[in-house]
Amino acid sequence: MRTPEQLKKDIISDMRVDLAEEFDKNFNRKAFFTEKWKKRRNPNALGSLLVVTGSLRKSIQAKETPDGVKFTSNQPYATLHNEGGKGSVTVRQHTRKSKKGKTYTVKQHTRAVKVPQRQFVGDGKETQRIIQNVIDDNLEQYNQELIKTLKK
Structure with a gap:
């Protein structure tokens, strides 16, 4: 028979697993559950929305705390994409051709960007x-265990 403390730990553990799985699916959905992400301005850009190399998706960590689950990422741009806002990006040095066919070098520089919330x-x-379902399922199991114990 589980103790109430163990029940709480089980609920938090199940929340971590279920939420991490669903948040990962958001990258496939290209949405926060049913709220679609804003389309990108350049439809010819490489990769899927928010998934070019997969490093953002792989960086999301779910950590259990005494009172719930905390999600973090070591990618510096994770918060900017998740919440939207303004930031800056470094544009690497590159070459470009003019309309007249002349090739010239563009020096490395920073560019201000406004990122929509995705x-x-x-x-x-x-x-x-999801949290409510996890709680309900665990309480149902706990109640079944309690009933079995009382019948003995």
Whole structure:
């Protein structure tokens, strides 16, 4: 028979697994559950939305805390994409051709960018539904265990 403390740990562990799985699926959905991400301005850009190398997707870590689950990423741009906002990017030195065919070098520089929110991790209606399902399932199992113990 599980103790109430073990029940809480099991609920948090199940939340971590279920939420991490669903947040990862958001990259396939190209949406935060049902809220589609804003399309990119350059339809010819490489890769899928937010997945060019996969490093952002792979960087998301779910850590259990005494009171829940915390999601983090070691990628510096993760928060910017998840919440949207303004930032800057470094444009590497490259060559470019003019309309007249002359080739010239563009020096490395920074460019200000405005990034639309493309949330992949966070709280919302679907997140709360998943948490509630995990709690309900664990409480149901706990109640079944309690009934078996009382019948003995």
